[in-house]
Amino acid sequence: GENVEQHPSTLSVQEGDSAVIKCTYSDSASNYFPWYKQELGKRPQLIIDIRSNVGEKKDQRIAVTLNKTAKHFSLHITETQPEDSAVYFCAATLFSGGYNKLIFGAGTRLAVHP
Amino acid sequence: KAGVTQTPRYLIKTRGQQVTLSCSPISGHRSVSWYQQTPGQGLQFLFEYFSETQRNKGNFPGRFSGRQFSNSRSEMNVSTLELGDSALYLCASRRDSETQYFGPGTRLLVL
Numbered sequence: 025g026e027n028v029e030q031h032p033s034t035l036s037v038q039e040g041d042s043a044v045i046k047c048t049y050s051d052s053a054s055n056y057f058p059w060y061k062q063e064l065g066k067r068p069q070l071i072i073d074i075r076s077n078v079g080e081k082k083d084q085r086i087a088v089t090l091n092k093t094a095k096h097f098s099l100h101i102t103e104t105q106p107e108d109s110a111v112y113f114c115a116a117t118l119f120s121g122g123y124n125k126l127i128f129g130a131g132t133r134l135a136v137h138p
Numbered sequence: 139k140a141g142v143t144q145t146p147r148y149l150i151k152t153r154g155q156q157v158t159l160s161c162s163p164i165s166g167h168r169s170v171s172w173y174q175q176t177p178g179q180g181l182q183f184l185f186e187y188f189s190e191t192q193r194n195k196g197n198f199p200g201r202f203s204g205r206q207f208s209n210s211r212s213e214m215n216v217s218t219l220e221l222g223d224s225a226l227y228l229c230a231s232r233r234d235s236e237t238q239y240f241g242p243g244t245r246l247l248v249l
Contacts (some may be wrong), residue, residue: 067228126236
């Protein structure tokens with residue numbers, strides 16, 4: 025089916041702590057997994073992505089891990105700062121009708137408290 | 139390079155009316171996808187257009203339709219509006235890779 029489950033729906037952390045958001049997907053053929061950050065009133069912005077031939081990718085304070093066997097991937101944010109507060113969406117490609125389309129998770133609202 | 143643009147940014151309609159939203163992709167991007175964003179449902183895929191052809195469709199009723207022009211600009215139309223159609227409508231464009239770039243969205247309120 026067309027499904028990406030994302031947990032938790034809300035996450036509250038203290039500044040400096042780490043935050044982890046987890047997603048599972050249903051299509052074993054999915055091969056691209058982006059993460060988007062959406063600040064209040066703004067458009068979703070790509071922050072990091074990973075392809076199925078890679079298990080982990082890091083960019084400064086953010087990292088993404090992928091477990092293809094278990095069909096789940098996670099976003100890790102270390103040393104969180106108040107400006108990390110936003111809604112984060114994971115997504116996975118779904119091959120349908122001859123082409124890939126992106127299916128998004130329901131989002132995680134992250135609040136970083138000073 | 140200019141980003142994805144959408145017009146109008148805000149729209150108020152009444153039930154039963156129809157609405158047309160516009161999206162201009164990043165120059166050189168031939169694929170445009172449309173999404174509906176609501177607080178409870180996240181980002182729901184509506185459809186994707188590539189070179190003026192719809193090549194993917196989500197699970198929305200036939201009241202939702204779209205098209206793409208030869209310059210890659212895309213429009214989506216919603217006919218016979220319902221209260222539940224109130225949402226933020228986002229379009230996203232991409233070139234050849236899967237990386238999508240979103241526009242600012244059109245916020246539609248149906249009264």
